[in-house]
Amino acid sequence: MIRVLLVDDHTMIRKGLRVLLESYSQIKIVGESHTGNDAILKANQLKPDVVLMDLSLPNGLDGFTASKEIRKSNPLVKIVILTMHDEEIFVQEAITVGAHGYILKNSHGELLFQAIVEVYRGKCFYKTSVSQEIINLWLRSDAKTLPSVLTLREKELVRLIVLGYSNKEMADKLLISVKTVENHKTNIMQKLGLDSKHQLIQYAIKNRYLDLAF
Secondary structure, eight states, rough: OEEEEEESSSSHHHHHHHHTTTTTTTTTEEEEEEEHHHHHHHHHHOOOSEEEOOOOOTTTHHHHHHHHHHHHOOTTEEEEESSSSOOHHHHHHHHHHTTTTETTTSSOOHHHHHHHHHHHHHHOEESSSSHHHHHHHHHHSSSGGGGGGOHHHHHHHHHHHTTTTOHHHHHHHHOOHHHHHHHHHHHHHHHHOOOHHHHHHHHHHHGGGGGGOO
């Protein structure tokens, strides 16, 4: 029996996933969470075998950060990212935080079941538009060498910077202080090893940040 924790901020999606997955006799849903913080708490309490993790979660803690924290406290837990994001930078970050699987929400149920079984058995299972050859290369690489280590909030800020938003406009849009925006920008530049706004814009264009929706 594979014990699974569902993490998604939409109740109907969680309920649908529960019905789908519990149709397989090998799977037992041991809990549900709608925020990153609650997912970390539930993972510590319930000790699931697999966490099925959405990325866009409310209250400031995204699925990547939650996955990383869960892995710290529960290194044996397997993480499968379930999301609509199909861009390379999201797949790269999933690898960076140690996710064992990554599939899209428009995948059929049998693929989701296969992902859970495969990661439970100790394998990696990534099915995206990124070629399997590239994904295998990333999985074999040192996570520190992957170019994107930004959180979803930092990626959102990069996108707004490229679109020409001022610090004040970004603060108002994201409901944070100007000082917090400035701190995020400093962290972003340090993480990416960049020295100028021009370099940041080039990085964002290359990684298709303008195509991302938050």
